Amino acid sequence: MTDMQDHKGEIKIDALPAGEYVLVASTGKDLSNAKTIIGARRLYISSISYVNNNDNFFVLNRDNGQPVVNAAVQVFQQKYDYKTSRYIREKLKLYTTNANGYFRMEKRKENNYSNNYYLDITYNNDRLYLDEQTNYYYYNTEAPPAADDEETEIDLNTFTYLFTDRGIYRPGQTVFFKGIAIVTEKDKKSTVRTKYRTQVYLFDANGQKTDSLVAETNEYGSFSGKFQLPQGVLNGEFSIQMPSGRGTSTIRVEEYKRPKFYVEYEPLKGTYKVNDK
Numbered sequence: 001m002t003d004m005q006d007h008k009g010e011i012k013i014d015a016l017p018a019g020e021y022v023l024v025a026s027t028g029k030d031l032s033n034a035k036t037i038i039g040a041r042r043l044y045i046s047s048i049s050y051v052n053n054n055d056n057f058f059v060l061n062r063d064n065g066q067p068v069v070n071a072a073v074q075v076f077q078q079k080y081d082y083k084t085s086r087y088i089r090e091k092l093k094l095y096t097t098n099a100n101g102y103f104r105m106e107k108r109k110e111n112n113y114s115n116n117y118y119l120d121i122t123y124n125n126d127r128l129y130l131d132e133q134t135n136y137y138y139y140n141t142e143a144p145p146a147a148d149d150e151e152t153e154i155d156l157n158t159f160t161y162l163f164t165d166r167g168i169y170r171p172g173q174t175v176f177f178k179g180i181a182i183v184t185e186k187d188k189k190s191t192v193r194t195k196y197r198t199q200v201y202l203f204d205a206n207g208q209k210t211d212s213l214v215a216e217t218n219e220y221g222s223f224s225g226k227f228q229l230p231q232g233v234l235n236g237e238f239s240i241q242m243p244s245g246r247g248t249s250t251i252r253v254e255e256y257k258r259p260k261f262y263v264e265y266e267p268l269k270g271t272y273k274v275n276d277k
Contacts (some may be wrong), residue, residue, distance in 0.1 A: 016045045017045065018045050018046055018047065018125060018126045018127070019044075019045055019127075020042065020043075020044055020127070020129075021042070021043050021044070021045065022040055022041070022042050022043075023040065023041045023042075023043055024038065024039070024040045025038070025039045025040075026038045026039070042131070044127070044128055044129065044130065046062065046126055046127065046128040047061055047062045047063055047126055048060075048061070048062060048068060048071070048121050048123060048126055048127070048128040049061070049062040049128075050119065050121065050128075052134065055104055055105040055106075055107065056102070056104055057073070057102065057103050057104070057105065057119075058097075058100070058101050058102050059071045059073065059097045059101045059102075059103075059121060059123075060101055066101075067097070067099070067100050067101025067102070068097060068101045068123050069097060069098070069099055069101060070096055070097060070123075071096070071097045071101070071121055071122065071123040072094060072095075072096060072121070072122045072123070073094070073095040073096070073097065073103060073119055073120070073121050074091065074092075074094050074095075074119070074120040074121075074122075075091075075092040075093055075094075075095065075105065075117055075118075075119060075120075076089040076090065076091055076092065076117065076118040076119075076120065077089070077090045077092050077116070077117055077118075078090075078116040078117070078118065078133065089118060092117075093105075093106060096188075098188065098189050098190065099189075100190070102190060103188070104184065104188075104190075105117075116133040116134070117133065117134040118130070118131075118132075118133060118134070119134060156244060156246065157183055157184050157185070158181055158182065158183045158184075158193050158196060158198075158246060159181070159182050159183075159184070159246050159247055160179045160180065160181045160182070160198070160242045160246055160247030161179065161180045161182070161247060162177055162178070162179050162240055162242070162247050162248065162249035163177060163178045163179075163180075163249065164176070164177045164240070164249055164251055165177070166251070167251060167252060168251065168252040168253075168254060168256070169229055169251060169252070169253050169254075170229075170253070170254065170255060170256065171229055171230065171231045171232075171233075171235065171253060171255060172228070172229055172230075172231045173228075173229055174226050174227070174228050174229070175202075175226060175227045175228075175229060175240070175251065176224070176225075176226045177200075177224065177225055177226065177227070177240055177249065178222060178223070178224045179200070179215065179217075179222065179223050179224070179225075179242075179247065180192065180221055180222045181193035181196050181198075181217050181221050181222075181223075182221070183196075191221075192217075192220060192221025192222075193217055193221050194217055194218065194219050194220075194221055195216065195217060196216065196217040196221070197214065197215070197216045198214070198215060198216075198242060198243060199212055199213070199214055199215075199242075199243050200212060200213050200214075200215050200225060200240060200241075200242065201240070201241045201242075201243075202227045202238065202239075202240055203238060203239045203240075203241060204230065204233055204234065204238055205233070205234045205235060205236030205237055205238060205253070206233075206234060210230050210233075211227050211228075211230075213225050213227075227240070229253055235253045235254050235255060236252070236253065236254075237250055237251070237252060237253075238250070238251050238252075238253050239251070
């Protein structure tokens with residue numbers, strides 16, 4: 001090409017068995033010729049996939065979305081080696097997925113850290129080891145105060161996923177929320193936490209506790225509740241939190257107004273053809 005523009009092409013490759021491959025493209029058949037321009041790309045043919053939210057990971061079948069049970073997940077961390085002046089991959093912990101294809105990456109001892117991870121996932125004869133990094137940032141904020149009610153529990157093995165009915169509210173409106181408590185046993189298996197009595201807190205944009213209530217999970221490990229948002233305080237990002245930082249959900253509180261106008265289109269009068277005005 002002599003027009004100095006980018007050009008793309010698509011070539012179909014027949015189906016291949018699971019494995020690691022290298023796709024090579026060149027300007028000529030003689031790859032040993034010094035004038036031949038060569039490009040290469042490593043790729044994987046795999047039925048393994050994964051999704052994650054911070055340190056919670058689910059390994060899934062790429063075709064049907066079913067969990068991959070007993071998959072081995074080797075975690076590598078990218079670090080800068082000052083001796084060699086280059087980045088290296090350091091092998092960390094080896095995890096095994098449970099019956100839900102789930103594993104949880106352990107937090108490090110540092111209060112605040114940001115890392116890039118690579119996951120090497122193997123299951124039977126299938127393997128997925130991408131060059132794509134998994135970015136994870138952990139910020140250890142000051143934990144909410146202990147439960148005010150002596151009958152409530154604080155269990156560091158229990159984590160609560162919180163959901164709200166909306167993402168943005170006006171001051172004075174009611175926030176309806178739901179929580180699902182998950183407990184991780186010593187064998188790393190996760191199950192719902194039933195009959196779990198705990199405190200739930202509402203924090204304003206300044207990080208000040210404005211309200212709280214006591215909730216108890218049912219036989220499905222869930223609970224629900226509501227908070228009335230305060231008025232006359234700074235708007236912004238509010239949060240609903242569990243004791244000791246074992247679950248949080250953020251919402252926006254803004255003094256927004258609904259639009260008083262609307263857009264109306266006249267109904268179509270007949271049909272249009274090509275080149276009509």
